[in-house]
Amino acid sequence: MVRKKLLLLLLSLALVTGGCAIFQRDPMDIYSDRQLREMGEKFLAARDLGQALKYLTLAEKRRPNDPAVQYDLGVAYYERGLKSEALAHLKKALALKPAYPEAHNALGRYYAEQGQYDQALLSFQNALADPTYTTPQIAFYNLGLVYEKKGDQETALKQYREAVRLQPNYGVAYLRMGQILEEQRRADQARDAYGRAIECAPDLVEAHYRYGVMSYTAGELENALYSLNRVVKLAPYSTMADDARRYLERLHAIIPAGPSPQKPPLLPEESRPRFEVLTNRELMTEQPEVPSSTQRAPWNLEALQQARIESRVAEPSSGAARKDSPAEHPKDGPRAYIVQLGSFLDKENAEDLQQRLRRKGYEAIVKPFSHQVLGRLYVVQLKPVHDADKASQLMLQVEGEGHGKAIILEVPAD
Numbered sequence: 001m002v003r004k005k006l007l008l009l010l011l012s013l014a015l016v017t018g019g020c021a022i023f024q025r026d027p028m029d030i031y032s033d034r035q036l037r038e039m040g041e042k043f044l045a046a047r048d049l050g051q052a053l054k055y056l057t058l059a060e061k062r063r064p065n066d067p068a069v070q071y072d073l074g075v076a077y078y079e080r081g082l083k084s085e086a087l088a089h090l091k092k093a094l095a096l097k098p099a100y101p102e103a104h105n106a107l108g109r110y111y112a113e114q115g116q117y118d119q120a121l122l123s124f125q126n127a128l129a130d131p132t133y134t135t136p137q138i139a140f141y142n143l144g145l146v147y148e149k150k151g152d153q154e155t156a157l158k159q160y161r162e163a164v165r166l167q168p169n170y171g172v173a174y175l176r177m178g179q180i181l182e183e184q185r186r187a188d189q190a191r192d193a194y195g196r197a198i199e200c201a202p203d204l205v206e207a208h209y210r211y212g213v214m215s216y217t218a219g220e221l222e223n224a225l226y227s228l229n230r231v232v233k234l235a236p237y238s239t240m241a242d243d244a245r246r247y248l249e250r251l252h253a254i255i256p257a258g259p260s261p262q263k264p265p266l267l268p269e270e271s272r273p274r275f276e277v278l279t280n281r282e283l284m285t286e287q288p289e290v291p292s293s294t295q296r297a298p299w300n301l302e303a304l305q306q307a308r309i310e311s312r313v314a315e316p317s318s319g320a321a322r323k324d325s326p327a328e329h330p331k332d333g334p335r336a337y338i339v340q341l342g343s344f345l346d347k348e349n350a351e352d353l354q355q356r357l358r359r360k361g362y363e364a365i366v367k368p369f370s371h372q373v374l375g376r377l378y379v380v381q382l383k384p385v386h387d388a389d390k391a392s393q394l395m396l397q398v399e400g401e402g403h404g405k406a407i408i409l410e411v412p413a414d
Contacts, residue, residue, distance in 0.1 A: 033062045037069055044072060049080045067097035075106055086110060101126070101133035105142065112146050120146050137166040141173050153180050164196075171201025178210060187214060187349060198227065205231055209240040216247055217346050225251050334413035336384040337391035341398065341406045350378035357382070360401060386413060 031039070040055035053076050059069045074089035087110055093103045108123030124146070127139040144159035157180055163173040178193035191214040197207035212227030224247065231244040341357075344350040350366045357364035363383035382398070385391050388408075395406045 033059055033066075036062070037066070037072065040076070041072055044076050044079070047079070049076055052076045053080070065096055067093045067100060067103070070096065071100065071103045071106065074103070078106065078110065083110065083113075099130055099132075101128070101130040101139070102135075104130075105139050108139070108142055108146075112142065112149070117146050117150055137163040137170055137173075140166065141170065141176075144173070144176060148176070148180070153184065156180060169200040171197045171204050171207065174200060175204060175207045175210075178207065182210065182214070185348070187218075187346070188352075190214065191218065195223075202230075203234055205235045205238070205240060208234070209244060212244060213247065216251070218349060219344065221251060221254060334386070336386055336411050336413040337388055338384045338409040338411060339382040339391055339395045339398065339406050340409055341380045341382075344378045344380070347378045350380050353380050357398070362398070381409075384411070384413075 036055050036059035040052050040059060043049075043052035043055060053073070056069060056073050056076060059066070060073060063069055070089045070093035074086045074093060076086075077083075077089060078086035087107075090103055090107045090110065094100055094107065097103070104123050104127035108120045108127065111117070111120035111123060121143065124139045124143045127133055128136055128143075133139070140159045140163040144156040144163065147153075147156035147159060157177060160173045160177045160180075164170045164177075167173075174193045174197035178190045178197060181187075181190035181193055191211060194207050194211035194214065197204055198211055201207065208227040208230045212224045212231060215221075215227065216224035228244040228248050228251070231238075232241045232248070235241050341353060344353075347366070347368075354364045354366050357380070365381055365383075367379045367381060368377075382394065385394065388410075391408050395408055399406055
């Protein structure tokens with residue numbers, strides 16, 4: 001009887017001990033190696049770096065020689081700001097798998113941040129050397145950043161252009177292109193790049209800001225209004241928003257208050273910025289350039305509407321020249337005809353168009369003009385001709401060569 005009780009006691013102890021062992025089992029044991037890595041990657045994508053490192057570290061314990069786990073750990077540590085740990089894991093990933101373009105790109109990112117630009121270039125080039133790399137546009141973009149740091153803007157532009165060729169909606173690459181082009185004083189190309197950045201990434205604040213300011217300078221007021229309003233909405237407490245508000249104060253004096261403007265076409269047909277075309281009557285008398293310190297006439301809706309009425313040009317019938325109304329001035333005496341291609345707020349834009357026309361063999365001038373409403377403008381005109389048909393042919397010729405829309409001004413021959 002005693003023996004039987006002892007056996008029952010031992011059996012009870014065994015059951016209790018076994019139950020405790022089951023109860024104390026690591027809950028992570030239910031996950032496979034692959035599941036642990038996948039969960040770590042999901043937390044990494046969600047930027048929950050603590051949870052990401054927890055699962056990836058467990059995956060590493062089970063598979064220490066898995067290059068994908070080492071790469072994921074390198075990225076997680078890098079994002080966490082633990083750069084030495086990140087470097088160690090990225091190097092181990094490449095030691096295990098030399099043809100690993102994502103790891104080469106991540107290593108290049110590390111070197112670039114440390115200012116080791118030559119090593120960064122080599123890492124990005126190694127990534128691009130692998131034809132199986134699924135996101136080469138990222139490495140091209142990173143190459144562009146490094147070449148910018150090295151002061152080679154033209155090579156940087158080539159990298160960004162290749163990035164957007166591979167991924168046409170790469171908004172930040174267009175932004176970098178715009179910044180380089182603007183610094184090189186290639187204003188029209190820069191504005192075009194900023195416009196493309198906005199189309200690809202509508203919430204890219206800096207692209208909206210630069211596009212809005214450059215559109216304001218070029219006289220594209222509706223585009224300027226739209227993008228500057230977006231800056232204020234997207235980043236209301238930023239210094240860019242403060243600057244945008246100052247531009248908007250000027251624009252609101254021109255454009256009537258009302259609902260927020262609809263998104264205008266960011267890339268107009270003309271490749272060059274344009275403003276209001278001026279009428280014959282306004283150009284009849286030579287006017288001096290307004291000094292830069294002189295304030296422009298106050299902007300208001302009524303004045304703007306009057307300016308638009310004065311600058312309206314009748315649409316021509318087929319093959320006919322576009323000319324201002326003959327009622328604007330008497331036709332006494334011989335007449336001359338001037339092909340005018342636009343008027344600009346920015347003198348440099350006008351001079352750039354003038355030089356392009358001269359390279360094509362045209363005699364072009366830039367004429368400063370003080371408009372009673374629009375302020376100081378610069379008009380681009382060709383040498384007057386004395387035959388209306390010849391002027392019409394000249395107008396169609398310059399338009400066909402891509403110099404923008406033109407009009408014909410009829411003025412006294414003298």
